[in-house]
Each structure stands twice: as structure tokens, then as C-alpha cells.
Amino acid sequence: xxxxxxxxxxxxxxxxxxxxxxxxxxxxxxxxxxxxxxxxxxxxxxxxxxxxxxxxxxxxxxxxxxxxxxxxxxxxxxxxxxxxxxxxxxxxxxxxxxxxxxxxxxxxxxxxxxxxxxxxxxxxxxxxxxxxxxxxxxxxxxxxxxxxxxxxxxxxxxxxxxxxxxxxxxxxxxxxxxxxxxxxxxxxxxxxxxxxxxxxxxxxxxxxxxxxxxxxxxx
Numbered sequence: 740x741x742x743x744x745x746x747x748x749x750x751x752x753x754x755x756x757x758x759x760x761x762x763x764x765x766x767x768x769x770x771x772x773x774x775x776x777x778x779x780x781x782x783x784x785x786x787x788x789x790x791x792x793x794x795x796x797x798x799x800x801x802x803x804x805x806x807x808x809x810x811x812x813x814x815x816x817x818x819x820x821x822x823x824x825x826x827x828x829x830x831x832x833x834x835x836x837x838x839x840x841x842x843x844x845x846x847x848x849x850x851x852x853x854x855x856x857x858x859x860x861x862x863x864x865x866x867x868x869x870x871x872x873x874x875x876x877x878x879x880x881x882x883x884x885x886x887x888x889x890x891x892x893x894x895x896x897x898x899x900x901x902x903x904x905x906x907x908x909x910x911x912x913x914x915x916x917x918x919x920x921x922x923x924x925x926x927x928x929x930x931x932x933x934x935x936x937x938x939x940x941x942x943x944x945x946x947x948x949x950x951x952x953x954x955x956x957x958x
Contacts, residue, residue: 759782759783759786759818759821759823759876760780760781760782760783760876760877761779761780761781761782761818761823761825761876761877761878762778762779762780762781762877762878762879762906763778763779763877763878763879763880763881764776764777764778764779764830764851764879764880764881764906765777765778765779765881765883766832766835766848766880766881766882766883767882767883768837768844768846768882768883768884768885768917769885770885770920772837772839772844772885772919773832773837774832774835774837774846775829775832776829776830776831776832776835776851777827777828777829777830778827778828778829778830778851779814779825779826779827780797780825780826780827781814781816781818781823781824781825782794782797782823782824782825783821783822783823784815784821784822784823784824785821785822787824793824794813794824794825794826797825797826798811798826808826808828809828809829810828810829811826811827811828812826812827812828813825813826814826814827830851834848834849834850834851835847835848835849839919842918842919842920842923842926842927843889843916843917843918843919843923844884844886844915844916844917844918844919845914845915845916846882846884846913846914846915846916846917847912847913847914847915848880848882848904848912848913848915849912849913850906850909851880852906876907878905878906878907879903879904879905879906880894880903880904880906880909880913881901881902881903882894882901882902882903882904882913882915883900883901884900884901884902884915884917884918885900885917885919885920886900886917886918886919886920886921886923886924887899887900887917887918887921887924888900888902888915888916888917889916889917889918890915890916891913891914891915891916892911892913892914892915893909893911893912893913893914894913894915900917902915
């Protein structure tokens with residue numbers, strides 16, 4: 740839970756508690772089997788203005804608290820009729836480990852915020868953070884693979900190539916096994932089908948040969 744507390748402080752806790760905040764870490768596995776990670780932060784524009792803040796104040800705050808933001812881009816979005824402002828930026832992918840074994844990737848994703856060293860007593864000892872969801876706070880890791888997913892742990896499957904993990908409850912590493920591509924996926928099944936066909940053909944000719952020998956013996 741200490742990991743999440745650091746995350747909350749790193750995204751302006753006072754603003755979060757006064758309105759909605761959306762945080763998304765989007766991870767995509769590219770054609771070279773490498774991870775690309777982007778951070779998206781959206782804050783309710785109306786509540787941000789009430790605090791006398793703007794998105795540049797948020798960027799400055801995060802940087803002052805050792806959050807590396809390089810090449811960020813301001814973004815705006817309308818959600819449920821309300822205007823949100825924020826930014827997206829590239830993230831260091833050291834929290835992601837990928838290995839390739841015969842066109843099957845083993846992917847491990849740790850909490851990207853666990854290394855932040857921000858000391859604070861603002862949240863005190865509270866372990867129940869369910870109230871954050873009620874006021875519109877969301878924090879997710881969204882994962883998209885290049886090939887179909889085989890199996891996974893500690894995340895929710897959205898589609899054959901997409902997973903989602905709730906950062907509010909992320910205490911464990913996310914484990915994923917996925918094909919490197921659609922071609923690798925179909926090649927595997929085509930190979931299995933061809934093997935089955937060859938076995939069936941072999942059995943057919945074996946039975947035919949045995950029948951021929953049996954008939955010849957009877958003659």
C-alpha cells in the first residue's frame with residue numbers, strides 16, 4: 740500500500756481529493772518485442788482552476804518530486820460532459836522485463852511508481868482507499884501485446900491482445916505470456932494441424948498395409 744500512497748502524493752493529492760483524476764500507464768509491445776510505455780494524466784479542469792492551478796503547475800510539482808517527465812504533450816478530453824486537461828509523456832521501461840522463447844514472450848510488469856522516494860504523512864495510516872473510486876479517481880495500467888495472449892496473472896483480460904491492471908490494488912507483479920505476433924500464433928496452430936493430418940495419413944496407410952498383408956495371407 741505504501742507504493743500507492745507515493746503515487747497519490749506524486750499526482751497532487753489535494754487536487755485529487757477535490758475532484759476527478761485519471762491516470763493511465765499505456766504499455767504496448769512493438770514488432771521488435773520491445774515495450775513502449777506512456778503515462779497519461781488527466782485532471783478535472785474546473786476543480787483545477789478552483790485550486791488556482793494549471794497543468795504547468797502540475798508538471799512542475801511532479802518534477803520537483805523526482806518524477807521524470809521528458810517531452811510531455813498537453814492533452815484535453817471530455818469525459819461524462821466534463822472537461823479534463825493533462826499531459827502524456829514517454830516513460831522509462833525499466834519496470835518491464837521481456838524474454839522471448841520460440842516466439843512466445845514472457846512479460847513481467849512491476850508497479851512503475853514503486854521507486855519514488857517521497858516522504859509524507861498526508862495520507863497517514865489509512866489502508867482503505869476505496870473512497871477514491873467514489874470521487875472519480877482512476878489509475879490503471881493498460882497493456883497491449885503484438886500477438887494473442889496465452890495466459891496471464893494479476894490483471895484483467897479485455898480482449899485477445901489487451902489486459903488491464905488496477906493500480907489502486909496493484910501489490911504484485913503482472914505476468915503475461917503471449918505470442919510475438921499473429922503469424923506466430925497461426926503458425927503454431929497450422930503446425931499442429933499439419934502434424935495431426937500427417938498422423939492420420941500415417942495411420943491410414945498403416946491400416947491399409949496391414950489389411951493388404953492379412954488379405955494376402957488368407958489367399
